[in-house]
Amino acid sequence: MTGVGTTRMAGESPHVTDTGTRVIPAPAVPWTPREFEAAARARLAPEHYDYFAGGAGDEVTVRANEAAFGRLSLVPRVLRGAGRPRTDVTLPGGRAAMPVLVAPTAFHRLADPEGERATARAAAAAGTVMIVSMASTVAVGEVAAAAPEATLWFQLYVQPDMAFTETLVRRAEAAGCRALVVTVDSPARGLRDRERRHGFWDLPEGMACENLRDGGRVRPIVMSPEISWEHIDLLREMTTLPIILKGVAHPADARLALGHGVSGLLVSNHGGRQLDTVPAAVDLLPEIVAAVGGAVPVLMDGGVRRGTDVLKAMALGAGAVAVGRPVIWGLAADGERGVTRVLDLLRSEVEQALTLCGCASVHDLDPGMVRRSCR
Numbered sequence: 001m002t003g004v005g006t007t008r009m010a011g012e013s014p015h016v017t018d019t020g021t022r023v024i025p026a027p028a029v030p031w032t033p034r035e036f037e038a039a040a041r042a043r044l045a046p047e048h049y050d051y052f053a054g055g056a057g058d059e060v061t062v063r064a065n066e067a068a069f070g071r072l073s074l075v076p077r078v079l080r081g082a083g084r085p086r087t088d089v090t091l092p093g094g095r096a097a098m099p100v101l102v103a104p105t106a107f108h109r110l111a112d113p114e115g116e117r118a119t120a121r122a123a124a125a126a127g128t129v130m131i132v133s134m135a136s137t138v139a140v141g142e143v144a145a146a147a148p149e150a151t152l153w154f155q156l157y158v159q160p161d162m163a164f165t166e167t168l169v170r171r172a173e174a175a176g177c178r179a180l181v182v183t184v185d186s187p188a189r190g191l192r193d194r195e196r197r198h199g200f201w202d203l204p205e206g207m208a209c210e211n212l213r214d215g216g217r218v219r220p221i222v223m224s225p226e227i228s229w230e231h232i233d234l235l236r237e238m239t240t241l242p243i244i245l246k247g248v249a250h251p252a253d254a255r256l257a258l259g260h261g262v263s264g265l266l267v268s269n270h271g272g273r274q275l276d277t278v279p280a281a282v283d284l285l286p287e288i289v290a291a292v293g294g295a296v297p298v299l300m301d302g303g304v305r306r307g308t309d310v311l312k313a314m315a316l317g318a319g320a321v322a323v324g325r326p327v328i329w330g331l332a333a334d335g336e337r338g339v340t341r342v343l344d345l346l347r348s349e350v351e352q353a354l355t356l357c358g359c360a361s362v363h364d365l366d367p368g369m370v371r372r373s374c375r
């Protein structure tokens with residue numbers, strides 16, 4: 001069946017049904033970051049898969065994030081003798097061996113019993129930053145203890161009770177986190193139809209948002225419409241950690257942020273989980289980069305699935321990108337090993353794409369290498 005001179009991986013051999021249809025079974029091993037989703041879906045309870053995969057409203061923005069990368073083309077340079085490219089980057093909270101960070105995502109123990117400990121060990125092995133969610137199911141101090149080599153940043157939803165916000169900041173500092181990522185796209189929770197359909201409101205028995213412990217209770221995470229720039233100023237006075245604002249979408253807000261002592265911006269629409277119909281994150285990027293004018297690094301997340309996506313975002317001015325769901329799919333499919341594999345795939349794809357673009361490092365990328373196709 002296999003032609004002379006071709007090779008086929010185990011588990012991929014096609015067979016022909018009695019009606020003559022050629023069927024190619026799902027690969028036994030996930031070979032691309034995207035294929036991890038199928039493996040994860042097969043292992044997760046449907047309500048947990050839908051929690052991770054889902055977005056707000058009609059999920060217009062969820063789809064737009066990935067689709068926008070498909071509409072961008074890369075135009076490579078040739079004959080530059082660039083050699084084997086470097087993939088490392090310098091960021092407000094230190095260096096990373098690759099320009100792909102682990103975005104903050106909640107509830108990793110729903111995907112694997114080791115939860116955020118496994119993710120942090122994989123991020124450490126990849127030499128990249130893990131942004132620990134405030135809604136992690138392992139306390140940030142325990143995540144740090146489980147992966148002493150990991151570079152951790154802490155994601156924070158400013159709580160209206162600023163004394164408790166300070167408690168959270170001190171916990172992050174004590175755990176050795178190197179930056180605070182303050183999520184500002186959530187003055188309320190997004191409209192999550194998939195969660196409502198399943199009645200997914202609570203974590204299972206024995207699982208909790210461990211960072212929110214306060215005496216004998218676990219506080220609820222408050223998403224408050226009262227939070228304003230004044231809170232960012234209070235936070236700025238509270239800590240010397242670099243502050244990165246996550247979820248800035250409007251260039252006017254990017255300009256305002258520069259007056260509040262932030263060390264970076266993370267352009268994001270929360271993976272399409274907050275306000276539906278926000279533009280794709282990569283489409284928001286150029287205007288924000290222009291508004292910031294190089295004053296601070298601009299990172300982005302949303303829809304990054306391939307090394308070529310990373311290059312497109314960086315050519316448009318991103319200092320690094322982050323991935324949310326791909327990490328969850330790796331974790332659910334194969335625990336720490338799965339996350340290691342996803343990050344390793346992305347790193348090697350970035351390296352290969354840089355080579356094919358004639359770049360010695362991400363610094364050789366520029367906006368002229370990206371075209372918008374009409375697809």
Ligand SMILES: Cc1cc2nc3c(=O)[nH]c(=O)nc-3n(C[C@H](O)[C@H](O)[C@H](O)COP(=O)(O)O)c2cc1C
Binds near residue numbers: 133135269272
């Ligand atoms: C399951 C899930 C949980 C998330 N939890 C958080 C969170 O706790 N805090 C936060 O700032 N962003 C959270 N996000 C948003 C991510 O940080 C990130 O913006 C988004 O996932 C990027 O899109 P991608 O999944 O297409 O890579 C979450 C995203 C997902 C998918």
Ligand SMILES: O=C(O)C(=O)c1ccccc1
Binds near residue numbers: 106135221270273
């Ligand atoms: O699900 C999310 O996107 C999210 O950001 C979140 C925040 C707090 C608790 C749980 C999830």
